[in-house]
Amino acid sequence: MRQKPVLYVLILGSFISVYNTCSMNVGLPAFIDIFDSDLATVQWLMTGFTLATGVIIPLSGYLGDRFSHKQVFLYSIAGLMASSALCAVSWSIYSLIAFRILQGVFCGIIQPVTLTIIFQAIPKQQRNVALSFWSASSILGPALAPTISGWLLGHNWHWMFLVLVPVSILTLWMGVKWIPRDPPSASGPLDRLGLMYAVCGSLALLLYFGNIHQWGLWSYRSAFVLILGLASSLLFVRHELRVKAPLLHLRLFRSRIFMSSILVSAILIIGLYSGIYFVPLYLQEIHRMSPFEVGLLLLLPSLSSGAATLLAGALYPRIGAFRLVIAGAVLIVLASWQFSFLALDTNLAYVAFWMAVRYIGIGLSMTPAMNAGMHAAAAEWYSHASALINWLRQIFGALALGLFTSLFYARQNLHITVLQQSAATPSAEWIRLSAYTLGIDDSFVVAALLVLLSLPLALLLRERRRDKEGRESREEPTLTTPAQTRV
Template sequence: MISLTANTMRATKDAAEASAWPLLAILILGSFISIYNICSMNVGLPAFMRIFDSDLATVQWLMTGFTLTTGVITPVAGYLGDRYSNKNLFLFSIASLLISSILCAAAWNIYSLILFRMLQGLFCGLIQPVTLTIIFQVIPAAKRTMAISLWSASTILGPALAPTISGWLMEHNWHWMFLVLIPVCLFTLFMGWRIIPYYRSNAARRMDSLGLAYAVIGSLALLFFLGKVHDWGWTSWRSACLLAFGIGALFLFIRHELRIKEPLLQLRLFRNRIFTASISVSAVLIVALYSGIYFIPLYLQEIHGMSPFHVGLLLLLPSLTLGAATLLSGYWYDRIGPLRLVLAGASLVVLASWKFSFLELDTSHGYVALWMAVRYIGIGLSLTPAMNAGMRAVPAEFYSHASALINWLRQIFGALALGLFTSIFYARMDSHTATLQQSTESESVQWIHSTAYTLSIDDAFLFAAAFAVVGLPLALLLRRGLTSSS
């Protein structure tokens, strides 16, 4: 009887491990669809400025608005997954993403495209946390580290392939950059319906509407502040009021979440040192990451006159190094631990960001590709281990909360980073233009514009490098957390 039980358990375990890989493949495909839609716009901003006769401050909302709605919906992912099952939530998100992509292709002006992109962001914001939750619920623990690395590497295929694919499509017909993944969405829907197991929490939860309202209002206020601070000025009463309003709303959100029994996000997870260190390091790395994916395509197209397709080709190899570094971090994670990986990766991000603060009008393409590769290797070595350490540190019943919280903060910090870097860029652009006009009156208007543009990007990267330095001491908290929990 004991032998039969052991054999049954072993057969069950073998079956679970065998079915884990097809399941992981579908989750990876869904994650890739989400990340592709996030990164496909990176090389398209200058093109859409010409297509719709708009300026950068408006067109950047194709990324900022998308990132914001992604962050706004992410806190609800844990509640929706517990109530309707993560399988149903995954299938609903893929189907809705398919429809919203068709709407983007049908946009008639820049404002309708921004609106439909924000709708896209809602469903992309659900896919990332729900796929991560399913991995921790279903994949056997022995294979979970490699599964997380493969899942993370799939998110790298987006930055690697999206700029090249969307850049090529932009040169022929921009509508197809939104329609290209429709067959992939249909295949993912069918296979997800067949393969993903139905898992639903037995705990009945009520929707924390007040907490969601606080989170949305606070996030919107802070993002709007960063988008308008250049026009209003940092010391204007409107900037001060909007900043105070946003911070106040987020303070009320935190107080509310800590007081109720069924919070929208389980902020008590921050009592766990490893989880707190994981969130902190991830936020810093996300801010540093967004500066690169935002400004480098702009620099290559505006200063070097490259087409979106050629920008995608130039950045293809550096993006693939991100995937390789992510897989290596999964291989090394159990051997050397997250601390060394995060420290090494964050150091490379600091170095590469600092090197990008020396861009000139004639900087070679090889220089750009080299230091983008270094930046991506740093992100790949550090971001996934930091997230994995945080997820491992929480009890199984809080996987959905932890996943939603991690992805929410990553998206919110990404949106805030875009708004902040845009404000810094415009402020420095005005300053450099005025200085160059006074000191070089004999130069052409185009030379002054291009030089000021490049110097402003240099300043933004210098700020990104300084911000990334903060990630180094924060990474040391991982060691403290591991020591205290061991």
């Protein structure tokens, strides 16, 4: 199949991007010692990366249309390779933070651009399977990154960043050779005002959700940043609906399928992040496991998500997004509910099993929801649809981490107070660990309830008509192209 080499390149590019996103999750405590720093400073290795990624995504659609998606992809891989090498030679925590921010810029571009190339270069009849393989590669990043980076961190931290340089070189060579050239579209001038609103809104909201547990929900700083973010976002929407050459075509939300796919994906992202965030913390804090041991325990559960994603890609043409999203969401709800019963002596096999169930649910539901949204857009709008999907997923991912962290600390403090007032007089360490576990349990209850909201929203993905071969087709027509739209 001629399209296979193209898919190989996109899979490698997506894996590199997601790996760099997740490789730092287990390394923050180590870098406190390496650079003799503190947690508040080292945290910016993740915070700065996330902010850079969230800010650049809205620009990816314009860049692809203006310079061709192949060129943007190749330059992003080259930039990511260079910034990774710079991270490896960092001489201080501040230089490492700066280079991680640079990494975030290129990672933020790669994901939406690769998704767009899939819909441009892969024939429609092969697109569902290709998308499932691309999604599976994105899942391999979180699955392998904690194990690989945890092992490398224990030997030589520089190789955390150098390990993917050879893979990046291979991806560049393959990309130059196999990705078809797509001529730049007739894109108008850059919507600078829209970009300013998008950057300001993204920065403010990401900062708010990322620091709400430190600043406090009702603090003046939180209120100011939240108001700034919401105001900038509203101005962005108002401006984009009026300008002739918008940064992002928000008229995509006129499609019920596209809008519902975004909402379902956002809720699923919130459910996903609760497990990715809290289960490793539970294993390290309660069971005293090392980052490498946590990565090994969760490796097979994570890989099960890749298998479920491939299965969803094969089933999507026959049964559609609705049934897959429902099945996946039910599994996520069930597993999240089971994690609300974690205790100090919970068996590790129990944790691994229910993490596998959660990951299978994610694999069955995430890609079909995204696939339905992309198919609702005209070909000329693929880059804008991809940018919107990835941008909002980034925002809601930050929202999930911020809200769950704040909820966890609030519930933990409440449980400490209750346990201290009990008739028994256990040790202070037992109280701390018990309250820690109960706080995680409460967070999973909320995660289960939130994912339940995706079930009625998934009804909007139902398709009514069938073609002559019995396969489901979209309920509504594809959106009109920009040239057909009167602004």
